[in-house]
Amino acid sequence: MPVLCNSxxxxxxxxxxxxxxxxxxxxCFFWAFEEEVHQTIVAAKLFKPGESVGIAASGGKxxxxxxxxxxxLNERYKYGLELTLLSVDEGITGYRDxxxxxxxxxxxxxxxxxxxxSYEELYGWTMDAIVKQVGLKNNCTFCGVFRRxxxxxxxxxxxxxxxxxxxxxxxxxxxxLMNVLRGDIARxxxxxxxxxxxxxDGVVPRCKPLKYAYEKEIVLYAxxxxxxxxxxxxxxxxxxxxxxxxxxxxxxxxxxPSSIMDIIHSGENLSVKEGVRMPVQGTCxxxxxxxxxxxxxxxxxxxGLNRGLPKLGIGKHHRFHEKILSQQPFTEKExxxxxxxxx
Amino acid sequence: xxxxxxxxxxxxxxxxxxxSGVKEHHVTLPSQSEPWDVKQLLVWIQRNLLKERPELFVQxxxxxxxxxxLINDADWELMxxxxxxxxxxxNVVFISTLHGG
Amino acid sequence: MCQAEEEYSDELGSAHVPSVSKKCVKxxxxxxxxxxxxxxxxxxxxxxxxxxxxxRATLGKNRVIFPGEKVLLAVSGGPSxxxxxxxxxxxxxxxxxxKLRFLPGIVYIDEGGAVGRSVEERLRTMAELQxxxxxxxxxxxxxxxxxxxxxxxxxxxSALAPPERANSTxxxxxxxxxxxxxxxxxxxxxxxxxxxxxxxxxxxxMLQQLMLSAKTLTARQNLLNTLRQHLLVHMARTRGYSKxxxxxxxxxxxxxxxxxxxxxxxxxxxxxxxxSDSRYGDIISVRPMRDHSAKEVFYYNHLFHVTFLFIPSxxxxxxxxxxxxxxxxxxxxxxxxxxPSTVSTIYRxxxxxxxxxxxxxxxxxxxxxxxxxxxxxxxxxxxxxxQATLISxxxxxxxxxxxxxxxxAKHQGKPESTSFTAQYCSAKAGAQDCGGCCSFAKExxxxxxxxxxxxxxxxxxxxxxxxxxxxxxxLSEAQRRHRRCEMREEISExxxxxxxxx
Numbered sequence: 001m002p003v004l005c006n007s008x009x010x011x012x013x014x015x016x017x018x019x020x021x022x023x024x025x026x027x028c029f030f031w032a033f034e035e036e037v038h039q040t041i042v043a044a045k046l047f048k049p050g051e052s053v054g055i056a057a058s059g060g061k062x063x064x065x066x067x068x069x070x071x072x073l074n075e076r077y078k079y080g081l082e083l084t085l086l087s088v089d090e091g092i093t094g095y096r097d098x099x100x101x102x103x104x105x106x107x108x109x110x111x112x113x114x115x116x117x118s119y120e121e122l123y124g125w126t127m128d129a130i131v132k133q134v135g136l137k138n139n140c141t142f143c144g145v146f147r148r149x150x151x152x153x154x155x156x157x158x159x160x161x162x163x164x165x166x167x168x169x170x171x172x173x174x175x176x177l178m179n180v181l182r183g184d185i186a187r188x189x190x191x192x193x194x195x196x197x198x199x200x201d202g203v204v205p206r207c208k209p210l211k212y213a214y215e216k217e218i219v220l221y222a223x224x225x226x227x228x229x230x231x232x233x234x235x236x237x238x239x240x241x242x243x244x245x246x247x248x249x250x251x252x253x254x255x256x257p258s259s260i261m262d263i264i265h266s267g268e269n270l271s272v273k274e275g276v277r278m279p280v281q282g283t284c285x286x287x288x289x290x291x292x293x294x295x296x297x298x299x300x301x302x303x304g305l306n307r308g309l310p311k312l313g314i315g316k317h318h319r320f321h322e323k324i325l326s327q328q329p330f331t332e333k334e335x336x337x338x339x340x341x342x343x
Numbered sequence: 344x345x346x347x348x349x350x351x352x353x354x355x356x357x358x359x360x361x362x363s364g365v366k367e368h369h370v371t372l373p374s375q376s377e378p379w380d381v382k383q384l385l386v387w388i389q390r391n392l393l394k395e396r397p398e399l400f401v402q403x404x405x406x407x408x409x410x411x412x413l414i415n416d417a418d419w420e421l422m423x424x425x426x427x428x429x430x431x432x433x434n435v436v437f438i439s440t441l442h443g444g
Numbered sequence: 445m446c447q448a449e450e451e452y453s454d455e456l457g458s459a460h461v462p463s464v465s466k467k468c469v470k471x472x473x474x475x476x477x478x479x480x481x482x483x484x485x486x487x488x489x490x491x492x493x494x495x496x497x498x499x500r501a502t503l504g505k506n507r508v509i510f511p512g513e514k515v516l517l518a519v520s521g522g523p524s525x526x527x528x529x530x531x532x533x534x535x536x537x538x539x540x541x542x543k544l545r546f547l548p549g550i551v552y553i554d555e556g557g558a559v560g561r562s563v564e565e566r567l568r569t570m571a572e573l574q575x576x577x578x579x580x581x582x583x584x585x586x587x588x589x590x591x592x593x594x595x596x597x598x599x600x601x602s603a604l605a606p607p608e609r610a611n612s613t614x615x616x617x618x619x620x621x622x623x624x625x626x627x628x629x630x631x632x633x634x635x636x637x638x639x640x641x642x643x644x645x646x647x648x649x650m651l652q653q654l655m656l657s658a659k660t661l662t663a664r665q666n667l668l669n670t671l672r673q674h675l676l677v678h679m680a681r682t683r684g685y686s687k688x689x690x691x692x693x694x695x696x697x698x699x700x701x702x703x704x705x706x707x708x709x710x711x712x713x714x715x716x717x718x719x720s721d722s723r724y725g726d727i728i729s730v731r732p733m734r735d736h737s738a739k740e741v742f743y744y745n746h747l748f749h750v751t752f753l754f755i756p757s758x759x760x761x762x763x764x765x766x767x768x769x770x771x772x773x774x775x776x777x778x779x780x781x782x783x784p785s786t787v788s789t790i791y792r793x794x795x796x797x798x799x800x801x802x803x804x805x806x807x808x809x810x811x812x813x814x815x816x817x818x819x820x821x822x823x824x825x826x827x828x829x830x831q832a833t834l835i836s837x838x839x840x841x842x843x844x845x846x847x848x849x850x851x852x853a854k855h856q857g858k859p860e861s862t863s864f865t866a867q868y869c870s871a872k873a874g875a876q877d878c879g880g881c882c883s884f885a886k887e888x889x890x891x892x893x894x895x896x897x898x899x900x901x902x903x904x905x906x907x908x909x910x911x912x913x914x915x916x917x918x919l920s921e922a923q924r925r926h927r928r929c930e931m932r933e934e935i936s937e938x939x940x941x942x943x944x945x946x
Contacts, residue, residue, distance in 0.1 A: 003421040006841055015418035019833055022840035023421055032839040039835050044827030061356070061440075170440075180705060181779070183789040185796045194827060212832035219356060219411055219440045220418070231357040231439070246441070248775045250408035252706055255765050256662055258833070258903065259706055265829040265899055266710025269821050273798040 007032070014224070018214050018257035026224055033221050037209050038073050044194045046207045047081055047162065054086035054160040054204075056151055057106065057114075059099035062166030064106060064229040065218045066210055070164065071110050084158055085110075088150045089118035090143055091126025095235045102230040109228065117154035119146055123298075125305055131236055134310040139236050141314060142305075145297045149289060155204040167208040170215040170249060173260045176267040177245045186278050192267035202289050214260060216253075285325060294321040309338035348372040348379055348431050352388070356438035358410060363394050372429070381414070382425040384435070400437075409441045470494070478743045481784065488747060495744050498735045499531040500542065507614045508720050508730055509687055511545035516685035517582075518676050519552050521573050525691030526752035527741045528733050532689075533580055546687070550577050550584035551679050554641075557590050557648040558655050558668055559758055569755055570640050576751050585679060586640060590647035592675045597921040599674045602817055603681075603725040654913040655758075661767035663907035665758050666707070670815050670901075671915070680727045688729045692717075695738035695776075697731070698790040703772040708900040711821035717794040723817045737787060813898035814922055821898050830899060896925055 002012040005025035013023035017032075024032060040046075047053060055070055057063045067085060074081050087103050090096050100116065107114040120126045123146060131139050155163050172192060179188035190196075195207035210218065222229055252259040283289065284296035291297065297313060303324050304312030312320065323330065330338070352368040359366045372379050372387060382404055389397055400407060405425060412419040413436040414427055429435075467485075468474045474487030486494060509515060517532060519525040535544030552573050556566035570586050577584040658664040680688050692700065697717045704716045715721045721729040733741070745752060759766055764774040780786040799819070811820055824830050893911060894902050905911060911919070 002417075007839075012417065013421055014413075014416060016420040017836065017840055020837045020840050022837070023418075024840060028840075032836070035839050036832065036836055040827065040832060043825075043831065176705070177702075180702065180790060180793050181786065183792045185793060188793070212829060212836075215409075215440045216411060219438055220413075223355070223413070223436075223438060224416075231355070232360070233357060244775075244779060247408075248771075250441075251765060251771055251775075252768060254408045255768055255771055256660070256903075259768065261829045261833050262708035262900070262903065263706055265708045265821075266705045266713070268824070268828055269711035269899075270713065271711065271798050273796055276796045 015217075015220055018216050018253060019212075019261055021257065029217075030221070030225070033213065033217055034069055034072060034076075037069050037213060038077060040194070040212055041073070041079075041209055044207070046164070046195060046209060047079060049080035050082075051080075051161045052082040052084070052159065054084050054115075054151075054155045054158055054163045055112075056163055056165045057085040057087050057103045058166070059087075059102035059106070059230040060166070061219055061222050061227075061229045061231065062168055062171075062210060062215075064102070064227050065213075065222050066164065066166040067106055067110055067112065068225070068227055070209065071112065083112050084160060085112050085114040086151065086154050086158065086160070086163065087114065087116045088147050088154065089116050089120075090147065091119050091128055092235060093128055095232060096127075098232065099230040102228060105228055115154055115158050117150050117157070119150065122146075122150055122153055123302055125302075127236065130305065133305060133308070136236060138310075138314045142301055143236075145301055145313075149296075149298045152202060152204050152289075156202065160204065163204050163206045164209050165206060166210055168210045168213050168215050168218055169260050169264060170253075172208070172211055172267070173263040174242070174245050174249050176263050177249060178242060181245060185272055185276055188267070188270065189272050189278075192264060202287075212261070212264070295324060300324070304338065309335060311338045345374055345376070345378050346431075347374045348429055348433070350384075350429060350432065351434045352392075353434070353436040354438075355436065356411075356440060358400065358437045358439040361395055361400050362392055368392060379429040380425065381412075381419065381427045381429065381435075384429060385425075406437065409439065411438045411440060412436070413438070477747065478740075480737075480740060491743065492748065495736065495740060496531065496534055499528075499732055500535065500544070502719070502732045502735050503544070503730075506719050506730070508728060509546050510614065511617050513546045513687060514549065514685040515546045515687040515689050516549045516551050516676075516680045516683070517689045518691065519550050519573070519577075520691065521552065521569065521753040521755050522691070523745050523750075523752045524693040524696060524733055524736070524738070524741050526576070527736070527745055527750050528689065528691040529576075529580065530745075530748070530750045531732075548582050548689075549683065549685060550580070550582050551676060552577070552584070552586050553672055553675055554586065554588045555668065555672065555755075555757065557588060557643065557651045558671075559756060559760075560652070561756065563643075566643075567640060569753060572753060574640065585683065587675065587679060588641055588643045588647075589671060589675060590643050590651050592671045592678075593647055593650055593915045595674060595678050595915065595917045597917045597924065599678050599681075599917055600814055600817065600921050602723060602812055603727075650913070654915070657910050657913045658904070658908050660907045661759060661762065662707075662769065663904045665767055665769050666901075666904045667908075668758060670904075673816075677724050677727050686727060688727055690729055690731050691733050692731045693733050693736050693738050693741050694791050695780075695787050697734055697794060698787040699769075699773045699776045701790055701794050702776060703769050704900075706768050706772060708903060709818075709898075712799070712816065712818040712898070712900070713794065714797040714799045715818060718797070723812075734791070813901050814893065814896040814918065814925065815901040815904070816898060818898055822902075891919070891922060891926070893922055895929075896922055 003023045005011050005013045005028050006022040007024055007028035011025035011027065014026050015029060016023050017029075053070070055063065055067050057067055067083075070081075070083055073079065074083060085103060085107055087100060089100060103114065103116075106112075118126075127139065127143055130142050134142065151163055175191045176188065179185075179191055194211050195205060197205055221227075249260065249263075252263075256262075279292040281290050281292055282294075284291040284299055285294050286299045287296060289296045289298065293300075295303075300321070301313035304310050309330070320330070320334075322328075349369070349371050352370060354362050354366055354368075362368070370392070372384070377383075385401055385404065385406065389401055393400060398407070400410065402408065406412060412424075414422045415434050416436070419427065466476055468476050468487035468490050469484055470486055470490035470493075474489065476485035477488045478486045478491045480486060480491075503509060517525070517529055519529050529550065532544060532548050535542075536548075538544070552570070554566055554570055556562075556569070561569075566588075574584075574586060577586075655664055655667065658667050676688055680686070701713060701717045704710075704713050709716060715723050717731075719731055719734060721731075736744075744750065759770045762770055764771055776786065776790070812818065813820055822830060891911065893905055897905060
């Protein structure tokens, strides 16, 4: 006995929605999914007519669905947005080169312009070369810091007003959990924000139109729409600790499917005591990017790579900032400490 | 005694990596006294198809949370999940949501 | 999504227990008996001092309990609350300067009826605890949870807080107390302690019906916690206590914090896990065991022969995935094994949180959750998880694109939204005006509680097959609130300025 769609009450349902428990047929699901993203965009006032928007595209499921839905809604509701795909080439052979092929196909399919910025052109280092120097332990730190800035630099080259990313509800909920587990109150407070205002020159405002879309629905949307996406794990092993939070979240979802939204609701309503010290944002004195320290993380990491002291940017080494800025040499003891690489 | 079942299995979203990268499998489940259900299918897959790291595919007697299952293109949650009785020519799809963004 | 979206520099220390020296780190003489954290080993005597000091210090630095105040200790019979009871006894036997200065009483709530224990088992547990309580000489109350069915509606109304006693007066009152005669022994009780309470079978059946109307263990556990809390507050109020002392250990609170977070109680985290909780107004709950880890409690109880019982509860012998609470507990326990700083890191997070301050200054009862009594967290922006869920519920039941025009509310006067005309009903209007229209309950409920509940308690009610088994005091208070809201709506058109609507 097939389950009928809760919405049209005519067709056979193809999925059970985790957020609400309703069963929907394919057509009603497409409509509801797209409409919800639209409602999110309207309610949070993510865009203004005439804006130029870069869609961060990795070729994975989230950004592929994001590009598809943004293109569709821009036409359906006449947002008047100028959309561009923006990709970062981290220089990971066998992973990013393949996924960029997917992005290039998306470019054809959606008829959107595409801009690719590479770590190599921006920093002079590919991830392959970085891993060769730092090993597999802290490589994700480099990649994460560099990507954040790379997207901004690409956006500035394209002169876009905003970047939208494919973060979904699961990602946001997972980040809330991570920040609690790490006791990172500053990030905990801001990680549920749907958009970031421009924090200064060189930083382009970002937003997450899929913030309230479940991963399950994104994957099923891509599956039923037969969207072309790339689904291989990065070859440089992911952060194990985050894996615990992910597993916990997926288990929670299986116990109570609304958990993911419930955690986001929690995150949105947290209230931090006055008097809890929060880092003050300034700008990097070398590249001008936002930073709570004299030098931004990206510049410190790069300095470490170029000097052959890869641990410079790992952990807290604020006391070295002055030395780097005034180009003083490190002592032998300091060098030794910063050189050691554990595998 | 139930007759052997010919079914079509598909792995996607990265789940295929646990099956040597092969996405589509046409398999025949041997005849047995009880009708085949999804729970037994998972055991059969684990014994006959799964190439590595079973913990990334199954957990307890179900699939690992984060792997979506579609039976004849419908969410298995609508079909009775593990208790669904397989029919000849059924199409079962496993998609991982855990890979890439 | 890539895992490295945000970078975190702090290393999360893995469990590497260094080889421990055999001498106590404190006195450097005696042989160590207890390993508290990696590297910190204490001898028996120093551990006892450390443990007792922490308890006193937690109470001391928070300055919430005033000298001579009546404090009701909620003892569940488990390790942590029994250890707390032991600490209070210790504190009363100290010399004058270190002596605890409040008047303790004990309450035990027997939940056996809700958990499905037999009358004999329940009586056995009560008799064992009675012996423990008697030995303390404190006033004590043994109450079956069934009594919750007869509570007055005032339990779910936050009472007015007594005039606040300033921190500065604390010291003066302490001094005053020290100079006067400071006997804190309670007067001999008039209560007949030999008789254990008798429970009517029909009451147990009603309680069980109520528990069974919750379809998930998650909701059942929430319901049980809520009822227990109500009964505790009622006991304190009617017996003249102004403080309720809860035995949550640090480990318990870390689990509770993550559980509350997962259940959508972000706005209530500070009250759920902080040192003191004033949601009931006149009765303040305090958690003086919050600095003690479960491991320390276990060692202490073992070394100093603190009696505690194992009392089965709803999730006893259940699998990890039986409920959100159960899953979270097993997650924290496993993570703690691998990363020993897990519990203390989560706990530190709780110290930095405060209660969300959305409560209107009028202290209107409509603004507080009918079940947990926290300030409602449902009046949120359009761009929020709560509203997004309401929109999803609506979109999942309206056939598209046949939009029911009666439900469509225009997105009013927002500059950016004019070009993106909101086609669908503003869910906010739906939630507030038509109450039940967003509910996906198949049959009309006799009464819709959703508008009276916080986000998380709405989830609990959603998991219930029916609300008709809820105790009368909850249902009658709900009716009273509904009537008041209706009345206010009726008279609102006659008022020139309703004042609090935005």
